[in-house]
Every structure is written in C-alpha cells, then in structure tokens.
Amino acid sequence: MIRAMSIYGGVDLGGTKIQAAVLDAEHEVLGSARRPTPTAGGPADVAREIETAVREAAQAAGVEPGALAGIGVGSPGTIEDGSVTSARNLPGWEGSFPLAAKLSDALGPPVRVGNDVQVATDAEFKLGAGRPYGSLLGVFWGTGVGGGLVLGCAPWTGRGAAGEIGHIVIEIDGARCTCGRRGCMEAYAGRAAMEVHASTLVQKGRKTDLFKLMAEHERTRLTSGIWARALERGDKLAVQTLERAVRALGAGIASVVNVLDVEGVIIGGGLGIRLGHPYAKLITEAMQPHLFADSRPPHVHVAALGDLGGAIGVSLLVRGEA
Ligand SMILES: [Zn+2]
Numbered sequence: 650m651i652r653a654m655s656i657y658g659g660v661d662l663g664g665t666k667i668q669a670a671v672l673d674a675e676h677e678v679l680g681s682a683r684r685p686t687p688t689a690g691g692p693a694d695v696a697r698e699i700e701t702a703v704r705e706a707a708q709a710a711g712v713e714p715g716a717l718a719g720i721g722v723g724s725p726g727t728i729e730d731g732s733v734t735s736a737r738n739l740p741g742w743e744g745s746f747p748l749a750a751k752l753s754d755a756l757g758p759p760v761r762v763g764n765d766v767q768v769a770t771d772a773e774f775k776l777g778a779g780r781p782y783g784s785l786l787g788v789f790w791g792t793g794v795g796g797g798l799v800l801g802c803a804p805w806t807g808r809g810a811a812g813e814i815g816h817i818v819i820e821i822d823g824a825r826c827t828c829g830r831r832g833c834m835e836a837y838a839g840r841a842a843m844e845v846h847a848s849t850l851v852q853k854g855r856k857t858d859l860f861k862l863m864a865e866h867e868r869t870r871l872t873s874g875i876w877a878r879a880l881e882r883g884d885k886l887a888v889q890t891l892e893r894a895v896r897a898l899g900a901g902i903a904s905v906v907n908v909l910d911v912e913g914v915i916i917g918g919g920l921g922i923r924l925g926h927p928y929a930k931l932i933t934e935a936m937q938p939h940l941f942a943d944s945r946p947p948h949v950h951v952a953a954l955g956d957l958g959g960a961i962g963v964s965l966l967v968r969g970e971a
Contacts, residue, residue, distance in 0.1 A: 655673060655674040655718065656671060656672070656673055656674075656679065656710070656712060656716065656717055656718060657671070657672050657717060657718055657719055657720070657721070657964040657967055657968055658670070658671050658672075658703050658706065658707070658714070658717045658719070658720035658721070658758070658964065658967075659671075659672060659720070659721045659722075659723075659959070659960035659961055659962070659963045659964035659967075660699055660702060660703060660720065660721065660722045660723065660960055660963065661723045661765060661769070661956075661957075661958075661959025661960045661963065662686070662695070662699060662722060662723060662724045662725070662739070662765060663686060663725075663765070663791060663792065663919065663959070664686060664725070664738035664739065664791060664792030664793065664840075664841070665685065665686055665791065665792055665840075665870070665872060665873075665919060666683055666684065666685055666686055666919075667683065667684045667685070667686055667695075667698055667699055667702045668681070668682075668683050668702070668956055668957065668959065668960050669681060669682045669683070669684075669699070669702035669703050669705065669706040669960060670682075670706055670957055670960040670961065670964070671706045671707055671709070671710035671712060671717065672960075672961060672964050676776060676961060676964070676965075678957060678961075679709075679710035679711070679712075680706045680707065680708070680709030680710030680711070680712075681706050681709060681957065681960070682702045682703075682705030682706040682709060683702070683956075684698050684701060684702045684705075685698075686698065686739065686740075687740055688740055688869060688870075689740055689741075690740055690741060691740060691741035691742065691743075692733070692736075692739075692741070692742050692746035692748070693746075693751070694740070695739060695740070695742075696746075696748060696751045696752060696755070699722065699748075699752060700752060700755045700756060703720060703752075703756055704756075714756045714757060714758070715756070715757035715758065717756075717757075717758045718758065718967075718968070719758050719759050719760070719761065719967035719968065720752065720753075720756065720758050720759070720760045720761075720967060721760070721761050721762075721763060721768070721960075721962075721963030721964050721965075721966045721967035722748060722749070722752065722760060722761070722762045722763070722963060723762075723763055723764065723765035723766075723768040723769065723959040723960070723962060723963040724736060724748060724762050724763075724764070724765055725737065725738055725739065725764075725765050725766075725793075725795070726739070726742070726764075727809065727810070728762050728763060728764055729745075730749075731747060731748060731749025731750060731760065731761065731762050732745045732746060732747045732748065732749070732762075733745070733746050733748045733762060734746075737793070737827055737828065738792045738793055738827070738841065748760075748762050749761060749762045759967070760967075761963075761966055761967045763962075763963050763966045764797075764806070765789075765795065765959055765963075766787060766789045766795035766796060766797040766812060767797045767798075767804055767806060767812065768797075768959060768962035768963040768965070768966055769787060769789060769797060769917055769952070769954075769958045769959040769962045770785060770787030770797025770798065770799060770804070770812075770915070770962070771797070771799070771804055771962050771965060771966075772954055772958045772959070772961045772962030772965060773785070773787055773915045773917070773952055773953065773954060773958060773962075774799045774804075775965065776954065776961065777915070777952060777953035777954040777958060778913070778915050778950035778951070778952060778953035778954075779799065779913050779915055779950075781912075781913070781948075782799075782911070782912040782913040782948070783799075783801060783802045783912065784799060784800050784801065784802075784909070784910075784911040784912050784913070785797075785798070785799040785911055785912065785913045785914075785915060786798060786814070786902070786905055786906070786909065786911045786913070786914045786915070786947075787799075787812075787915045787917060787952075788814060788898070788902060788914060788915065788916050788917070788918070788921065789917045789918035789921065790838065790839075790840075790898065790916060790917070790918040790919075790920045790921035791839075791840055791873070791918035791919035791920055791921070792839060792840050792841050792919070793815050793827065793835050793839045793840075793841065794814060794815035794834055794835045794838050794839050794898070794901070794918070795812070795813075795814070795815060795918070796812040796813060796814030796815065796905070797812050798811060798812050798909070798911075800909065800911075814834065814901055814902070814905055815833060815834055815835030815838075815839060815901075816828055816830065816833045816834070816835060817833065817834050817901045817904055817905070818830075818831075818832045818833060818834075819832060819833070819834050819837065819897050819900045819901055819904075820832040820837075823836065823837075824836040824837060824842070824846075826842070827839070827841065827842070834897045834898065834900070834901035837893055837894055837896075837897035838894040838895075838897040838898050838901070840870075840871065840872075840873065840876070840919065840920055841870075843871070843876070843890050843891075843894055844870060844871040846890055846893070847859055847860075847871065847886060847887070847890055848860075850886055850890075851886075855886050856885075856886070857879070857884055857885075857886035857887060858879055858882055858884045858887075859871055859875060859876075859879050859884060859886065859887055862875050862878050862879055863875050866878075872919070873919040873920045873922075873923035873924070874923060876891065876920065876923070876924075877923050877924060880924075891924075891928075895928065895931050895932055895935050896935055898932050898935060899932055899934070899935020899936045899937075899938075899939060900935070900936075900939050902914060902932065902936050903936040903937075903938075903939035903940050904939065906936070906940060906946075906947055907939070907940065907941045907942075910942065910947075911947055912947055912948065913947055913948045913949075913950065914947050914948070914949045914950070915949075915950050915951075915952050916928075916929045916932060916949065916950070916951050916952065917951070917952030917958055918952075919956075921951065921952065922951065922952060922955050922956055925951050926951055929949055929950065929951050930949075932949065933946065933949045936949075
C-alpha cells in the first residue's frame with residue numbers, strides 16, 4: 650500500500666476527448682487512456698466516460714483505481730467545491746453537477762476538480778516549457794481557446810474567471826461566439842468556430858477535402874487530426890481558415906502581453922499541440938505587429954507536456970503541489 654499511496658490519477662476533460670493518466674511520485678506516467686468526450690447526453694454520461702478512462706489508465710499502469718491516493722480532474726467551466734457549472738463545449742451541461750462526489754463514489758479515491766487550463770498552465774510552469782519563467786500565459790487552442798496565467802511565480806485566477814483569453818474582443822460586432830457575444834478571438838480561432846466557418850463556405854460553393862477526410866476517418870467533427878491532414882494536402886479552404894485563426898490568435902495573445910508583459914507564452918491544446926512548432930512560429934509572427942514593446946517579444950513555446958499536460962497538472966492539484 651505504501652507504493653500505491655504515492656500513485657495519483659489525473660484526468661483532462663476536454664471538448665473533444667477525455668485524457669486520463671496514472672502517475673507516480675516523480676510525475677512519471679505509468680499508464681494512460683483516452684476516450685472521446687460524449688457528444689450527446691449530459692454530465693452523468695460524461696462522468697461515466699471519465700470513470701471508464703480512469704479504469705483503463707489504471708489497468709495500463711497495473712493498479713486498481715481504488716489504490717490511487719487521489720484523482721484530479723481538470724474541467725472546463727466554473728469549479729466550486731468539486732462541482733462544475735457553465736461548462737460550455739460539453740454536452741447538455743446546464744446548471745451545476747457534483748463531478749468530484751460522483752467520481753469518488755464510483756471509483757473510491759478522493760477526487761479534486763480544477764479548472765482545466767489553469768492546471769495545465771501550472772504543469773507547464775512547474776514541469777514543462779514554462780520552467781525558466783516567473784510569469785507565463787498558457788494558451789490552450791482546441792475546441793475553444795482557453796488561457797491560464799502565472800504572475801510573480803503564482804497562479805493568477807482573479808475572482809475565479811481570469812484567463813478567458815478566448816473572449817478577448819478582436820473585432821467589434823464581429824463573428825458570433827459560443828458565449829453569445831460577438832467578435833471574440835475564439836469565434837475565429839476555436840476548432841468549433843473553424844468548423845462552422847468551413848461549413849458555411851462549403852454551403853456557398855467552396856470546395857474542400859475537410860468533410861471527406863472527416864468521413865474517411867469516421868469522425869463526427871473536424872478534429873485537430875483532420876485539420877492537420879487537410880493542411881498536409883494543401884487544402885486551400887483549410888489553409889485559409891487556419892490563417893484566419895492564426896491572425897486572431899496573434900491579436901489576442903499580443904493584447905494580453907501588452908497588459909501583463911509576461912516572459913513566456915505556452916501554446917497548448919489539441920490544435921496547438923497537433924500543429925506544433927511551425928504554427929507556434931506563425932502565431933509569434935502574427936503577434937509581432939500588435940506588440941507595444943515590439944523589440945523584446947515574449948518567448949513562445951509549444952506545451953512541452955503535450956496532450957498529457959492537463960492530466961499531469963491536475964495530479965499536482967490533488968497531491969497538494971498546485
Ligand atoms: Zn466569446
């Protein structure tokens with residue numbers, strides 16, 4: 650039991666996928682599992698998929714889920730006492746759902762829930778690409794665009810809703826955002842918004858392989874992998890939609906840098922990690938014209954912990970290191 654007491658579970662609950670990992674005391678990943686996030690149903694269905702993902706990760710690590718010292722879950726939305734509210738990009742998540750209590754009942758160990766992007770930012774700060782810096786902006790480019798902050802070597806969450814970089818306005822009266830407002834960066838750069846944009850152009854008669862690739866790979870949405878494949882083929886509509894997203898990211902990130910003057914910017918999230926260094930470079934270039942202190946831009950990196958950053962970060966939370 651002594652060995653098991655130092656083993657933790659971490660789960661990153663995203664709009665597209667649920668990534669679970671089992672980690673030892675040195676943050677080494679002993680086993681991991683990934684499942685698609687349900688596209689229908691509600692919080693109880695999402696909780697069941699999380700439970701299955703944890704069981705699979707534990708099996709891969711050769712431990713019983715009940716032997717874990719604790720399980721951390723990184724979730725979108727507002728987190729209070731293990732309950733999750735306003736988790737946009739998750740199916741049917743109206744009102745508040747006691748995610749920690751439900752998972753703890755199902756799996757056994759204590760469960761703590763943290764904000765997905767903040768725990769991933771903390772993980773990059775402590776163990777990943779953000780280690781050299783005392784101030785950091787994490788940009789998680791996926792279904793939406795989330796942001797996490799470290800200022801003066803400590804996480805900054807404001808009154809609980811800081812870091813919502815996706816909802817920085819980059820165009821007054823611009824494109825409609827999933828938050829109900831207009832002109833948000835996410836309405837141009839989020840994977841969900843890019844999919845809407847691409848299908849609108851197709852309805853107007855534009856050609857693209859995006860939806861053909863989606864069908865070929867038996868996906869129900871344009872995942873990061875589908876966008877990457879379309880780019881490899883030089884699909885013009887995909888290239889242009891990504892260029893539009895990069896322009897939006899450049900303006901949004903540069904605006905945050907102008908206010909906070911952080912040392913480092915970490916690009917993570919499904920799209921950020923999938924598209925990697927070439928796109929981090931394009932985003933850096935797109936930031937440049939908007940930077941006030943343009944002679945010394947911040948260092949821009951791709952998230953070093955990759956897809957597992959969220960799961961690793963939230964395991965820090967449950968072991969009391971975040
Ligand atoms: Zn918005």
